[in-house]
Amino acid sequence: MAERGAPPGLRANSAYNAGEALTWLGRYDEAIQRFGDSLRICHEAGLRRTAMPLRGLAEAHGLRGQREQSRAAYEEAIGAARATDEPRLLSCVLVGLARLLLDGGDPAIGQARAAADEARRCVPAMYVAPAIAAQGWVALAAGDLAGARERGAEAVTAARAARQVDALADALELAAAAGSDPATAREALLEARHIWERAGARPAADRTLVQLGRLAGAGAEARAAGRSAAARLRALGVRQDLPGASAVPLEIRVLGRFEVLTGGRPVPLRAWRSRQARTLVKVLVARRGRPVARVELCELLWPDDRPDRTAHRLSVLLSVVRAVLDPDKRRPVDHHIRADTAGISLDTAHVRIDVDDLLSDAADGLALQRVGDAGRAREVLAEVDASYRGDAFDDEPYADWATGIREEARAAWLRALRAFADLQRDAGEPDQAAASLARLLAADEFDERAHRALVETLRDAGRHGEARRAFLRWTAAMRAIDAPLPVP
Numbered sequence: 001m002a003e004r005g006a007p008p009g010l011r012a013n014s015a016y017n018a019g020e021a022l023t024w025l026g027r028y029d030e031a032i033q034r035f036g037d038s039l040r041i042c043h044e045a046g047l048r049r050t051a052m053p054l055r056g057l058a059e060a061h062g063l064r065g066q067r068e069q070s071r072a073a074y075e076e077a078i079g080a081a082r083a084t085d086e087p088r089l090l091s092c093v094l095v096g097l098a099r100l101l102l103d104g105g106d107p108a109i110g111q112a113r114a115a116a117d118e119a120r121r122c123v124p125a126m127y128v129a130p131a132i133a134a135q136g137w138v139a140l141a142a143g144d145l146a147g148a149r150e151r152g153a154e155a156v157t158a159a160r161a162a163r164q165v166d167a168l169a170d171a172l173e174l175a176a177a178a179g180s181d182p183a184t185a186r187e188a189l190l191e192a193r194h195i196w197e198r199a200g201a202r203p204a205a206d207r208t209l210v211q212l213g214r215l216a217g218a219g220a221e222a223r224a225a226g227r228s229a230a231a232r233l234r235a236l237g238v239r240q241d242l243p244g245a246s247a248v249p250l251e252i253r254v255l256g257r258f259e260v261l262t263g264g265r266p267v268p269l270r271a272w273r274s275r276q277a278r279t280l281v282k283v284l285v286a287r288r289g290r291p292v293a294r295v296e297l298c299e300l301l302w303p304d305d306r307p308d309r310t311a312h313r314l315s316v317l318l319s320v321v322r323a324v325l326d327p328d329k330r331r332p333v334d335h336h337i338r339a340d341t342a343g344i345s346l347d348t349a350h351v352r353i354d355v356d357d358l359l360s361d362a363a364d365g366l367a368l369q370r371v372g373d374a375g376r377a378r379e380v381l382a383e384v385d386a387s388y389r390g391d392a393f394d395d396e397p398y399a400d401w402a403t404g405i406r407e408e409a410r411a412a413w414l415r416a417l418r419a420f421a422d423l424q425r426d427a428g429e430p431d432q433a434a435a436s437l438a439r440l441l442a443a444d445e446f447d448e449r450a451h452r453a454l455v456e457t458l459r460d461a462g463r464h465g466e467a468r469r470a471f472l473r474w475t476a477a478m479r480a481i482d483a484p485l486p487v488p
Contacts, residue, residue, distance in 0.1 A: 070100055091130070140178050203238055391406050448483070
């Protein structure tokens with residue numbers, strides 16, 4: 001209606017409002033066009049309302065990863081807001097600039113802190129929640145977890161009091177990123193996601209799904225949803241990580257190649273300083289959170305040395321490992337590895353371990369199959385198969401401490417793969433089922449049930465030559481272990 005002949009001021013405002021709505025919806029190109037229309041109208045009519053469309057342009061460009069365009073627009077918007085003495089708008093622009101400055105590989109924390117502090121000073125009390133949250137994100141990026149948690153709780157309280165649901169959702173995301181308890185973080189992120197989804201703000205809701213999928217203890221479905229959300233955000237060109245967010249846990253991978261990731265980045269080999277440091281982490285992972293006595297660890301790490309000479313080495317090694325797992329020293333010293341009179345253990349509540357995820361997902365997938373939920377069972381079991389990159393601790397083939405968890409993980413994967421193949425056959429997908437069964441038999445050539453299923457699948461698909469060859473391999477495998485031969 002405004003475009004049909006309203007005064008310039010109303011047309012400029014309506015174009016800005018449309019751009020803001022389009023930004024929330026993830027339609028960034030259209031949003032940028034609307035903000036441009038609003039800015040053009042202001043210039044043509046001589047209106048001093050350019051701060052709003054400039055802020056909109058800055059936000060849309062920032063979401064698309066166009067940092068320099070975003071920063072230029074924010075800085076111009078700050079000047080325009082100061083000139084017209086609009087404290088609430090100035091605070092909004094300063095908050096946006098602070099968040100932008102925290103983005104990227106080298107955050108300008110000092111400048112971001114100054115912007116966030118000014119945003120809080122200049123805004124009326126009713127609208128202070130976003131500024132408080134911005135201060136929290138700055139604290140988080142600077143490694144001040146206690147300060148970030150305090151600001152997060154304060155921002156949540158302020159947003160609820162003012163009934164600002166968008167500010168509340170942002171504050172909840174901050175509380176989740178700064179928190180140390182995955183269960184509390186999950187609760188906060190679920191509430192934030194509910195807010196964004198009710199509003200139709202799909203990209204913001206997807207951002208929370210990404211964070212939920214990365215939490216320690218996240219199940220297969222949550223991780224799958226997180227990957228799908230990340231793909232949607234990538235298609236929009238949106239960055240997925242929150243500035244300074246610690247919702248991405250420490251991640252340890254032992255299936256196939258041993259690898260530790262902090263903040264999503266692999267720890268370089270030189271950071272470990274010794275082979276024993278890596279072995280210490282491996283042993284603690286293999287014990288699944290159970291304490292390992294110091295004497296036992298010393299014997300495993302230095303088998304040819306006297307215990308009285310290795311006790312001090314273990315203490316030094318523990319300090320090295322803690323520094324590797326928390327290089328920025330953001331967490332308490334015992335956040336990842338605990339040491340007490342019972343021994344040394346890995347705190348699995350604060351660490352994402354791929355083998356634990358696999359065991360949990362395999363159990364979930366098989367349970368879903370048993371209750372007849374074939375669709376969800378297939379999704380989870382497909383995730384189990386995809387995540388099995390090799391046997392646990394492949395690089396420690398002769399270590400006794402690795403045998404238990406290696407066999408447990410392998411058995412869980414084979415059970416999941418067998419069930420996955422059954423579901424594929426039931427769904428009328430013989431080619432996919434045959435591929436799964438062939439992969440299973442490559443890992444365990446004496447699995448008689450898998451041999452039978454492969455022959456039957458190929459036969460029913462009319463692939464008789466392949467079925468005959470599969471039958472001959474089945475016969476040879478059974479003959480090798482003196483088992484009863486299959487009947488043609």
